Amino acid sequence: MQLLIVEDDDAVATALADAVAAAGHTAQCVTRGEDALLRHREADMILLDLGLPDMDGLEVLRKLRLVTTTPVVILSARNDERSVVRGLRQGADDYLVKPIGLTVLLARIEAVARRSRMSSPVSKLLQVGELSIDLDTREAQLGSRALNLTAKEFDLLTLLAKHAGSVITREQILDALWGDAFVAVSRSLDVHLTGLRAKLERPGMIINVRGVGYRIEANLQ
Numbered sequence: 001m002q003l004l005i006v007e008d009d010d011a012v013a014t015a016l017a018d019a020v021a022a023a024g025h026t027a028q029c030v031t032r033g034e035d036a037l038l039r040h041r042e043a044d045m046i047l048l049d050l051g052l053p054d055m056d057g058l059e060v061l062r063k064l065r066l067v068t069t070t071p072v073v074i075l076s077a078r079n080d081e082r083s084v085v086r087g088l089r090q091g092a093d094d095y096l097v098k099p100i101g102l103t104v105l106l107a108r109i110e111a112v113a114r115r116s117r118m119s120s121p122v123s124k125l126l127q128v129g130e131l132s133i134d135l136d137t138r139e140a141q142l143g144s145r146a147l148n149l150t151a152k153e154f155d156l157l158t159l160l161a162k163h164a165g166s167v168i169t170r171e172q173i174l175d176a177l178w179g180d181a182f183v184a185v186s187r188s189l190d191v192h193l194t195g196l197r198a199k200l201e202r203p204g205m206i207i208n209v210r211g212v213g214y215r216i217e218a219n220l221q
């Protein structure tokens, strides 16, 4: 297995690389989140530190998950509940707290690899009335019309469609799309929402539930 180790502490990175090499894997080390995003395609699994010099590891994870399902194991000194929950909810396959014994680390890596081999990729199609969303190709269609959505618009529509008929709060949307319910991107949510509505050309398809959030009708005509 080819591992990508994203770790800015040289001593830790070297110890990790030696350990996985001893177990028969190959490892490539990068120290910056930006490099992880550039190099992830070469890896079968990514070991991700959270405290990186250029961006937060959770932001790296969020960006990775927009483009790949490659297993990601977070390896961080942060052991607070919020970080662990956010890491897992943003798509990490495991969350390990440093310091960790190398034998345990290797066993966890093997376990994640096993699970990812077992979950064979299936085409995922989401259908709500005339709206169909292909989660693999990230294409959405309304009736016979293809919707030319931006990444954020697509994620927003998918989130609402997955919960068709129920209200999604602004906090849930911010959390799902930006990885934090309390960041100051509240206004840019409105921008994406306006863009999405314009492209849908169906006023009333996404309903504002005043003071609560948004809802897509389950029975779209």
Ligand code: CA
Pocket: 007, 008, 009, 049, 050, 051, 052
């Ligand atoms: Ca670090």
